[in-house]
Amino acid sequence: MNLASIPWGSMIRGILGLVLLWQATQLLHWLWWRPRRLGRALHAQGLRGTPYRFLTGDIIKAGQRNRAWSKPMLLGCHDISPHVAPFLHDVLRKHGKTCVSWLGPTPKVTIVDPSLAKEVMSNKFGHFEKLRFPALSMLLAKGVADYAGQKWAKHRRILNPAFHLEKLKLMLPAFSACCEELVGKWMRSLDPNNSCELDVYPELQSLTGDVISRIAFGSSYLDGREIFQLQSEQAERLLTNLKKIIIPGYTFLPTRNNRRMHQINRKIESILRTLTEKRMKAMQEGESTKDDLLGLMLHSSMTATNENSQSIPGMTIEEVIQECKLFYFAESETTSVLLTWTMIVLSMHPEWQYRARNEILGIFGKNKPEYEGFGRLKTVTMILYEVLRLYPPAITFIRKTCKDMKIGGIAYPAGILIELPVLFIHHDLEIWGNDALEFNPERFVEGISKASKDAGAFLPFGWGPRVCIGQQFALLEAKMAMCMSLQHFEFSLAQAYTHAPHNVTFLRPMHGAQIKLCAI
Numbered sequence: 001m002n003l004a005s006i007p008w009g010s011m012i013r014g015i016l017g018l019v020l021l022w023q024a025t026q027l028l029h030w031l032w033w034r035p036r037r038l039g040r041a042l043h044a045q046g047l048r049g050t051p052y053r054f055l056t057g058d059i060i061k062a063g064q065r066n067r068a069w070s071k072p073m074l075l076g077c078h079d080i081s082p083h084v085a086p087f088l089h090d091v092l093r094k095h096g097k098t099c100v101s102w103l104g105p106t107p108k109v110t111i112v113d114p115s116l117a118k119e120v121m122s123n124k125f126g127h128f129e130k131l132r133f134p135a136l137s138m139l140l141a142k143g144v145a146d147y148a149g150q151k152w153a154k155h156r157r158i159l160n161p162a163f164h165l166e167k168l169k170l171m172l173p174a175f176s177a178c179c180e181e182l183v184g185k186w187m188r189s190l191d192p193n194n195s196c197e198l199d200v201y202p203e204l205q206s207l208t209g210d211v212i213s214r215i216a217f218g219s220s221y222l223d224g225r226e227i228f229q230l231q232s233e234q235a236e237r238l239l240t241n242l243k244k245i246i247i248p249g250y251t252f253l254p255t256r257n258n259r260r261m262h263q264i265n266r267k268i269e270s271i272l273r274t275l276t277e278k279r280m281k282a283m284q285e286g287e288s289t290k291d292d293l294l295g296l297m298l299h300s301s302m303t304a305t306n307e308n309s310q311s312i313p314g315m316t317i318e319e320v321i322q323e324c325k326l327f328y329f330a331e332s333e334t335t336s337v338l339l340t341w342t343m344i345v346l347s348m349h350p351e352w353q354y355r356a357r358n359e360i361l362g363i364f365g366k367n368k369p370e371y372e373g374f375g376r377l378k379t380v381t382m383i384l385y386e387v388l389r390l391y392p393p394a395i396t397f398i399r400k401t402c403k404d405m406k407i408g409g410i411a412y413p414a415g416i417l418i419e420l421p422v423l424f425i426h427h428d429l430e431i432w433g434n435d436a437l438e439f440n441p442e443r444f445v446e447g448i449s450k451a452s453k454d455a456g457a458f459l460p461f462g463w464g465p466r467v468c469i470g471q472q473f474a475l476l477e478a479k480m481a482m483c484m485s486l487q488h489f490e491f492s493l494a495q496a497y498t499h500a501p502h503n504v505t506f507l508r509p510m511h512g513a514q515i516k517l518c519a520i
Contacts (some may be wrong), residue, residue: 022320029063031055033170035105036412042100042107045410049100049109050091057102072511073499076348079437080501081423085395088421099406108398110430114457116408117420120399121464127287128399128418130466136459139261140231140238141320143326144469158304159323160313163297163469167303168476169371170291174214174481175480176368182207183488184482186517193517197494199512204339204481205232208332211477214489216324218292223271231328234264239504259284280317297323324380327470333506335474339481340513341391342384347515349491355379357486369483377479382441384478385448388460389432390439395423397462415471431457489517 035052042049047317050058073083082089088110092102097112100264111117120128128149146177160166182203189196209232212225237257252258283302301314315323346353359379364370397420401412429436432443432452449455461468468474485491494514501509 011091031105034415035102035107036397038416039100041411041413042416045110047098047410048095050095050106051240052102052103052105055105057086057104057106059102059104060110071500073501075493075497075499078345078439078500079427080391083275084423084503085421086509088396088424092424093422098410103237103417105413106415106417108419109412110259110419110421111407112421112424113408114425114431114454114459114494116454117253117425117459119293119407120418120420121397121459121462121466123399123466127401129402130399139265140234141322141326141329145326145466147331152466154304154306154312155319156465157306158300159297159469161300161369162293162494163473167291168297168473171473172371173217173266175211175477176484178207178210178214179481179484180368181210183484186188186489187519190517190519191323195516196497197514197516200343200515201336201340201513202280202360202510204343205332205336207481208336209328209337211335212328212332216327217275220275223275227238227268227324228332229329230264230268231325231332234261234268235505236332237261237264264342268322270326272324275429276317276320276324279349293327294324295318311474316328323348327344330468331470331474334468334470335477335491337391337393337506337508338384338478341507342387342478342482342484343491343515344493344497344499344509344513345387345390345439346383347491351494352379352439352441353486356383356482357490360483360486364483364487366487369480373474374420374479376430377483378445378457379441380479381403382444384475384482385444385451385458386439389471391501391507392422394460395503395507397459404495425457425459428457484509487515488519490520491515491517 031054035057038053050061053060071083073080088101091099092110092112097110098116099110100445101108101110111120130146144152144159147155186196186198186203189198209225213221213228216226237260267504275294276298279298283295283298297315297320301320302316304312306312346356356379359377360369363373363376399418399420401414401416401418403414405412407418425431427436431454435443443451449457451458456463461471461474492515494516496514498511500510
């Protein structure tokens with residue numbers, strides 16, 4: 001056959017046409033046929049919800065409802081779910097406590113039942129995986145919270161020793177020193193009437209950043225402080241850009257904001273790499289293990305074993321860097337929002353502030369709090385639990401089914417999103433009683449398990465094997481900060497305060513937390 005006689009141009013055009021047709025078919029399957037099939041499978045089992053809208057699902061409608069964020073709430077009102085998540089509130093009200101909505105072309109089933117939520121979060125057979133946002137992981141933090149399977153199990157086993165109670169006790173002096181500095185700063189801000197007004201949210205963010213810098217890097221505290229400042233800037237840039245980040249490839253476009261975010265990420269990782277390599281070299285040369293988190297993490301990584309006590313390779317330097325970034329972001333934000341809402345709520349309920357202060361002064365007087373006394377802080381503990389119930393840092397957890405399975409008698413195909421709305425579970429009157437929307441720490445007088453009709457209904461730190469590894473760290477830090485604040489100040493809401501909780505990654509006060517402090 002004469003090759004010159006073959007119509008190569010027509011063949012190439014035909015092949016390209018077939019490729020484009022195949023891609024168009026795949027796209028149509030993802031955007032139309034698959035959503036319709038999954039939606040029918042769920043509706044056939046009695047689940048109700050919103051209809052699928054091509055391409056966008058409920059994203060546009062949810063964004064319109066979230067305009068409610070800009071409207072302030074009444075002071076003292078803790079019924080925040082219609083304000084914080086108005087779209088989800090409406091869907092649950094119209095379609096029931098297990099209902100369907102759409103995240104783009106993917107169906108999302110919201111489950112309010114705590115027993116079913118625990119079943120999902122226990123993930124005994126590896127049927128669920130976390131919903132991942134690669135841009136957030138790449139530019140902010142990717143660590144144990146982002147992993148699955150054997151990699152997650154390995155990292156969790158390596159990190160666990162750093163958060164054992166005996167190790168946390170060693171961190172209390174750092175907690176105390178940072179809180180003492182904050183109290184001193186507030187004292188210096190007092191006017192001649194021994195009072196001052198300030199936005200405590202950024203103040204408490206700085207406090208938690210200082211704590212993490214000290215306990216994570218010890219003598220390298222200043223490097224840690226720089227990391228915290230860079231992470232804070234990175235988080236704010238990501239949050240302002242959040243809607244655009246979901247566009248595939250957007251973070252790689254050379255916009256001014258994207259260039260700055262990549263620059264920040266390189267700087268953070270450079271500092272962490274230098275600290276980690278320096279510490280590893282010192283430890284290999286026989287230097288004793290540091291008692292800060294980096295030292296504990298590296299020691300645990302170097303001596304890592306599997307479930308059969310056999311030695312295994314530890315984390316790489318890159319993996320250590322990612323774990324440090326995750327800890328900085330997650331722990332500082334979780335604790336700072338807990339402390340912020342606690343000060344706001346105690347300003348709204350001065351009778352509980354009075355009870356907490358009396359308990360603290362009865363145990364510690366004006367002395368620095370000691371660990372032995374924390375176990376006797378019944379009222380303070382009840383208050384922190386109730387604040388976590390009413391204002392959980394993360395208002396929802398989302399998992400994705402990676403296999404066909406059943407939950408509560410409903411068969412879920414692979415690829416379905418399962419949403420566990422922590423805020424709505426925490427505010428459910430059927431679970432917590434008729435006063436579920438009121439601030440009543442007394443409900444925790446006999447502990448978490450007896451505070452509601454379902455022992456698994458309290459989920460501020462998650463549940464099951466993936467429960468937040470730093471929850472005890474956060475609670476100890478919060479107790480120290482509240483003790484030292486209440487020892488020295490009475491606080492009330494300033495006139496400038498606007499009650500407008502909103503959710504962007506964590507549940508924050510939208511317009512700040514303006515508090516009036518009065519020295520006592």
